[in-house]
Amino acid sequence: MRAMNRNLLLNTIRSQGPLSRTQLTELSGLSVGAVSQIVNDLIESRWVTEAGESDFTGGRRQVLLRLNPTAGYVVGLKLMEDRAVCAVTDLEATVLNYLERPLPTSHGPEAVAETLSHTVIHALYEADITRDKVLGVGVGLAGVINSAAGIVHYSPFFHWQNVPLAGLLADQLLLPVYLENDVNTLTITEQLFGPGHDVANFAVLTIGRGIGLGVVINHQLYRGHKGGVGEVGHITLLPDGPPCDCGKRGCLEAIASDPAILRDMRAALAEGVASTLDTGAALEDIVQAAAQGDPLARDLLARSGHYLGMGLAIVVNLFCPSLIIVSGEGVTAGAHRLDPMLESLREHTFNGLLDGVETLIKPTDDQAWARGAAGLVVGKIFESPLIQTVETA
Numbered sequence: 001m002r003a004m005n006r007n008l009l010l011n012t013i014r015s016q017g018p019l020s021r022t023q024l025t026e027l028s029g030l031s032v033g034a035v036s037q038i039v040n041d042l043i044e045s046r047w048v049t050e051a052g053e054s055d056f057t058g059g060r061r062q063v064l065l066r067l068n069p070t071a072g073y074v075v076g077l078k079l080m081e082d083r084a085v086c087a088v089t090d091l092e093a094t095v096l097n098y099l100e101r102p103l104p105t106s107h108g109p110e111a112v113a114e115t116l117s118h119t120v121i122h123a124l125y126e127a128d129i130t131r132d133k134v135l136g137v138g139v140g141l142a143g144v145i146n147s148a149a150g151i152v153h154y155s156p157f158f159h160w161q162n163v164p165l166a167g168l169l170a171d172q173l174l175l176p177v178y179l180e181n182d183v184n185t186l187t188i189t190e191q192l193f194g195p196g197h198d199v200a201n202f203a204v205l206t207i208g209r210g211i212g213l214g215v216v217i218n219h220q221l222y223r224g225h226k227g228g229v230g231e232v233g234h235i236t237l238l239p240d241g242p243p244c245d246c247g248k249r250g251c252l253e254a255i256a257s258d259p260a261i262l263r264d265m266r267a268a269l270a271e272g273v274a275s276t277l278d279t280g281a282a283l284e285d286i287v288q289a290a291a292q293g294d295p296l297a298r299d300l301l302a303r304s305g306h307y308l309g310m311g312l313a314i315v316v317n318l319f320c321p322s323l324i325i326v327s328g329e330g331v332t333a334g335a336h337r338l339d340p341m342l343e344s345l346r347e348h349t350f351n352g353l354l355d356g357v358e359t360l361i362k363p364t365d366d367q368a369w370a371r372g373a374a375g376l377v378v379g380k381i382f383e384s385p386l387i388q389t390v391e392t393a
């Protein structure tokens with residue numbers, strides 16, 4: 001009970017602070033005595049600091065309490081196909097150090113875990129943070145992830161099935177390790193520190209190498225059975241369409257992802273379609289060519305956007321969020337991709353469901369993904385009484 005009350009107060013200070021003791025008593029519903037005692041404990045153990053005084057409003061000035069962002073530190077790892085990116089952050093997800101490491105080409109789970117472990121140790125060393133101050137390591141990767149069990153059920157990049165990655169890494173680092181689908185880590189971080197704060201129902205769509213989805217329903221990340229939520233990239237839109245990495249045909253990802261745009265570009269050039277592009281062009285070249293009026297470049301981006309909008313309309317029809325955050329590397333393709341996406345979203349959403357829905361475009365770089373994985377740990381710390389057992393020096 002005491003641990004729960006302590007967690008309640010800490011969470012209230014974290015999410016709504018800075019707050020006075022009086023405000024904290026009102027918000028928590030706990031007694032003045034209980035709040036006073038727990039707050040004293042939290043200050044003594046450095047989880048909470050006093051941060052100035054409230055504005056004078058006729059009554060007595062009150063000392064304000066806020067979370068001490070450096071009461072502990074967390075590490076986030078995001079696994080890409082060929083490399084891992086790593087961020088060390090404080091409890092407000094401020095990045096203190098960031099680095100990248102190539103992953104072993106064999107992709108064997110043990111070898112990958114060893115590389116990740118070395119990466120974490122190096123990142124902490126560079127940030128001058130000792131391991132006893134680290135509250136946990138969050139790992140995000142694409143695929144179906146059983147977060148509670150720390151198991152990668154299925155990873156399309158590494159061709160893993162049922163790999164206990166959290167355990168492998170925890171054995172090496174001797175730290176708590178939390179595993180989650182990468183889009184879910186981003187979603188949790190938007191909920192804790194971003195525009196998803198205090199939004200009951202929102203969705204995060206990521207566009208890039210793959211197409212992913214994170215969903216928050218009634219303030220909770222929705223994971224579904226086995227963590228297999230959000231495979232919007234593998235909704236079939238064209239049954240006879242191009243083959244997908246998943247083995248099926250015509251998935252949204254096979255039509256509208258960044259690699260799909262490049263594949264379609266090469267096919268069009270091979271057919272002799274006139275363009276300033278050449279077969280070695282990257283997505284940024286296509287974006288540049290579109291800006292200069294190249295019709296093929298514009299068609300490619302518009303086609304991708306059109307199908308992304310159809311996928312997003314399915315998300316809105318299913319979950320009816322009040323906020324949609326469109327994120328990922330592919331967002332940098334800009335208006336020639338995103339305007340057709342928004343148009344197609346309006347066209348394909350059920351009547352009225354889009355009214356009042358806010359759509360935010362938020363480019364995500366590698367560091368943002370790593371920060372997202374770190375946010376996963378912050379979320380874990382503040383959701384459980386685990387904090388009771390963690391002592392900071």
Ligand SMILES: [Zn+2]
Binds near residue numbers: 253
């Ligand atoms: Zn697929």
